[in-house]
Amino acid sequence: MSAVVALAIFSVAFFFIATEKVDKVKVVLVAAAVMLVFGLAPGAEVWFSQHAGVDWEVILLLLGMMIIVGVLKQTGLFDYLAIWSAKRSGGRPYRLMVMLMLITAVASPFLDNVTTIMLVAPVTVVVCNRLHIPAQPYLIAEILASNIGGAATLIGDPPNIIIGSRAGLTFTDFLVHMAPIVVVIFVVFVLFTRVLFRKSFQYNPEHVNAVLALQERRAITDVRLLVRCLAVLAVVVLAFSLHSVLHLDPSVVALVGAGLMLLVSRMDVTEVLNEVEWPTLVFFMGLFVMVAGLGHTGVISTFGDWVVGQVDGNFFGAATALLFGSAILGAFFDNIPYVASMAPVVEGLVAEAPDERTGQALWWAFALGADFGGNGTAVAASANVVAIGIAARSGHRISFWQFTRYGIIVTTMSCLIAWLYVWLRYFV
Numbered sequence: 066m067s068a069v070v071a072l073a074i075f076s077v078a079f080f081f082i083a084t085e086k087v088d089k090v091k092v093v094l095v096a097a098a099v100m101l102v103f104g105l106a107p108g109a110e111v112w113f114s115q116h117a118g119v120d121w122e123v124i125l126l127l128l129g130m131m132i133i134v135g136v137l138k139q140t141g142l143f144d145y146l147a148i149w150s151a152k153r154s155g156g157r158p159y160r161l162m163v164m165l166m167l168i169t170a171v172a173s174p175f176l177d178n179v180t181t182i183m184l185v186a187p188v189t190v191v192v193c194n195r196l197h198i199p200a201q202p203y204l205i206a207e208i209l210a211s212n213i214g215g216a217a218t219l220i221g222d223p224p225n226i227i228i229g230s231r232a233g234l235t236f237t238d239f240l241v242h243m244a245p246i247v248v249v250i251f252v253v254f255v256l257f258t259r260v261l262f263r264k265s266f267q268y269n270p271e272h273v274n275a276v277l278a279l280q281e282r283r284a285i286t287d288v289r290l291l292v293r294c295l296a297v298l299a300v301v302v303l304a305f306s307l308h309s310v311l312h313l314d315p316s317v318v319a320l321v322g323a324g325l326m327l328l329v330s331r332m333d334v335t336e337v338l339n340e341v342e343w344p345t346l347v348f349f350m351g352l353f354v355m356v357a358g359l360g361h362t363g364v365i366s367t368f369g370d371w372v373v374g375q376v377d378g379n380f381f382g383a384a385t386a387l388l389f390g391s392a393i394l395g396a397f398f399d400n401i402p403y404v405a406s407m408a409p410v411v412e413g414l415v416a417e418a419p420d421e422r423t424g425q426a427l428w429w430a431f432a433l434g435a436d437f438g439g440n441g442t443a444v445a446a447s448a449n450v451v452a453i454g455i456a457a458r459s460g461h462r463i464s465f466w467q468f469t470r471y472g473i474i475v476t477t478m479s480c481l482i483a484w485l486y487v488w489l490r491y492f493v
Contacts, residue, residue, distance in 0.1 A: 067104075067105055067362045068362040068363050068364050068367065070103070070105060070362075071100060071105045071358045071359055071361075071362040071364060072359065072362075072364050074096050074099055074100060074105070074355070074358070075096070075355055075356075075358070075359055077096070078092050078093060078095075078096035078355060079397060082444060082465065083442075083465050083466070083469075084465075085464060085465055089348055089444075090344050090347055090348050090351070092351075093347075093348055093351025093352050093354075093355060094347070094351045096351065096355050097350075097351040097352075097354035097355055097358075100354060100355060100357075100358035101354065105358040105361065105362055106118070106354050106355075106357045106358040106361055107357060107361045111353075111354055111357050118353060118354065118357045119350050119353040119354065119357075120353055120401055120405070121316070122223075122314060122315070122316045123179075123223060123316075123349065123401060123447060124316075124346055124349060124350060125316035125319065125320055126177075126179065126180075126315050126316040126319045127179060127183075127319075127342075127345070127346060127349070127447070127451065128319070128320070128323070128341065128346060129316065129318075129319025129320040129321075129322060129323040130179070130180050130183045130319050130323075131183065131340065131341040131342055132323035132326065132327065132337055132338070132340075132341065133297075133298065133301065133319070133322055133323050133326050134183050134184060134187065134340070135337045135338075135339075135340030135341065136294055136326045136327065136330045136332060136337055137184075137294055137298070137326075138187060138340060139286070139287075139290075139330070139332065140285065140286060140287055140290050140291040140294055141285045141286040141287070141291070142285070142291060142294075142295075143187045143188045143191050144191055144281075145281045145282070145285055146188045146191075146192075147188050147189075147191035147192035147195055148192070148195065148276060148281035149281050150164060150165065150188065150192050151192050151195060151196060151273070151276045151277070152276070152277055152281070155273070155277075156196060156268065156269075156270075156272075156273030156276065156277065157268065158198065158265070158266035158267060158268055159258075159259055159266055161192070161196075161203070162202070162203055162206050162258060162262065162266075163255055163258075165185065165188075165189055165203055165206070165207055166206050166207060166210040166254075166255060166258070167210075167255075168185060169181055169182070169185050169207045169210045169211050169214065170210045170211070170213060170214030170251050171214065172184070172185070172214075173210070173211045173212075173214035173215040173217075173221050173222075174214055174215060174217040174218040174220075174221035174244075174247075175218065175220070175221070175302070175305065175306050177215060177220055177221055177222065177223065177305065177315060178211035178212055178214065178215030178221060178222055178446070178447075178448040179223070179447045179448050179451055180305070180315075180319075181211050181214075181215075181448075182207065182208065182211050182448045182451055182452045182455075183451060183455075185207055185211075186204060186207065186451075186452050186455045186456070187455065187459075189203050189204055189207060190204075190455070190456070190459040190461060193461070194459075195272070195276045196269065196272050196273060196276060197269055197272040198267045198269065198272075199265065199267075199461065200456065200459070200461040201265075201456065201461055201462075201463050201467065202262045202265035202266075204452055204453075204455075204456050204461065204463065205262075205463065205467075205468055205471055205472075206258055206262065207452065208440070208448055208449050208452045208468070209254065209440050209471065209472065209475050210251065210254065211448045212436060212437065212439040212440045212446055212448060212449075213247060213250055213251050213254060213436075213437070213440070213475075213479065214247065214251060215436065215448075216243055216247050216432070216433065216436035216437065217239065217240070217243050217244040217247040217248075218236060218239050218240060218243070218244070219234070219235070219236045219238075219239045220236070220305060220306075220315065221239075222400075222436050222439070222446075223400075223401045223447060224395075224400050224401060224403075224404040224432065224435045224436060224439075225239060225243075225432060225436065226315075227401070227404045227405050227408055228404060228408060228428060228431065228432050228435075231408040231409075231411075231412060232412070232415070232428045234428065242425070242429050243429065243432065243433070245486075246433070246482070246483055246486040249482065249486075250437075250478075250479050250482050250483065253478065253482065254475060254478070254479070257475075257478065261471060261474065261475075262471075290329075290330055293329040293330065294326060294329065294330060296329075297322060297325045297326050297329055298322070298326075300322065300325070301318055301319070301321075301322035304318040304321075304322075305318055342451065342454045342455065342458065344454065345450055345451055345454040348450060349447070349450065352444065356403065356406070359406075360406040365394075365403070365406040365407060366406070366410065368390075368394070370410070380418055380419070380423050380426070380427065380492075381488065381492045383414060383427060384426050384427055384430035384487055384491070384492075385430070385484060385487075387411065387414075387427060387430045387431045387434055388430040388431070388433055388434040388480060388483060388484055388487065389434060389480055389484070390434065391403070391404075391407070391430075391431055391433075391434030391435045391438055392434040392435070392437055392438035392441060392476055392480045393438065393441070394407075394438070395434065395435045395438030395439060395441065395445060396438045396439075396440075396441025396442045396445040396472075396473075396476065397441070397442065397444075397445070400435045400436070400438055400439045400445060400446055401446075401447065403435065404431075404435045407431070411427060411428065411431050414427055415427050415428060422491060423491065423492075425491070426487060426490075426491035426492065429487065429491070430483075430487050433480070433483040433486075433487070434480065434483075437476055437479040437480055437483060438476060438480075440472045440475050440476045440479070441469070441472050441473060441476045442465070442468070442469045442472060442473075443463070443464075443465045443468040443469055443472070444465075445472070449468065449472075453468065
């Protein structure tokens with residue numbers, strides 16, 4: 066009975082989030098509170114267990130990167146990059162989109178997709194404002210590119226970190242097994258965006274000429290401050306890249322980087338904290354509690370047990386179910402808590418596999434489905450929520466369905482190609 070109630074609360078909350086009839090932060094706070102009051106979420110444990118409650122690793126990573134971005138914004142760096150991007154693309158909409166997607170996809174595997182979005186999205190907003198074109202299509206394309214690109218490495222997408230830890234997979238394992246298919250899917254996606262966003266490409270010669278006449282170097286307001294901040298950012302990026310060597314959690318790196326950025330910039334802390342997307346952080350906390358309720362009442366494990374029960378020796382069928390099932394469920398439940406809840410189920414399934422190759426295929430199918438499912442809806446991945454928050458704050462609001470109608474198409478395309486890849490590489 067408790068599972069039915071928890072699922073009902075989650076479904077109602079998701080309805081209000083999707084229809085945007087009520088502010089999504091209010092929705093998740095009320096839903097989370099109801100689950101806690103009625104004992105559907107795991108009580109005090111929800112605040113202390115990474116896998117059964119609020120994932121503070123994600124919250125603190127976001128907080129640290131928001132502070133870093135807030136300081137960088139004051140240097141004029143984003144204006145500089147925006148003008149540079151507009152000039153390099155000649156103001157041509159599709160060329161500009163491809164450039165921004167390529168930057169996003171290349172950076173995401175090494176910075177993680179959330180961090181990349183937080184650095185690229187402000188640049189996108191500025192360049193679109195300069196060219197007097199809507200930023201929404203470009204931001205949506207970047208979100209989709211970040212979730213695709215982030216799937217390539219252990220640290221590129223938060224679910225991969227969870228899967229790597231549970232399955233004992235290394236950074237090299239992800240490069241060998243995930244990167245090839247990620248490159249293929251990204252190339253297909255770039256070509257597909259020409260059609261997907263064709264109605265959004267606007268070219269305004271007068272605004273383009275005005276931007277091309279600008280001197281990007283004049284956008285930098287304080288060169289000495291910029292140099293100090295870029296030095297700190299370089300250290301942060303290096304620490305992210307050496308995650309498997311340093312054994313430092315990304316959240317620790319982000320918070321240390323934020324502290325150093327505040328020290329070297331000597332900026333007013335209150336001014337910088339005003340740049341933090343507090344509603345986004347609160348939304349994540351509420352969403353984690355809601356998903357914890359589904360895990361605590363057995364909704365997610367029941368589904369996982371059902372999947373295991375359907376295998377009956379058909380491990381290609383199991384891989385198919387994991388890939389498409391993870392994409393569908395991850396799209397609705399946020400792929401981080403979903404992966405944390407389902408990882409033990411997949412581990413049990415892998416234990417039944419006849420050989421190591423088949424067992425690995427199940428893990429990769431699980432990772433591909435969860436990562437690409439992050440593009441499914443506006444709340445399916447951390448990068449989505451963060452970018453949509455940045456868009457709303459800058460006056461380029463992206464609605465739930467505006468994102469989701471593109472996300473569903475790209476997720477379907479990605480999963481079909483990934484499914485073919487899993488079949489050819491591990492079962493043929």
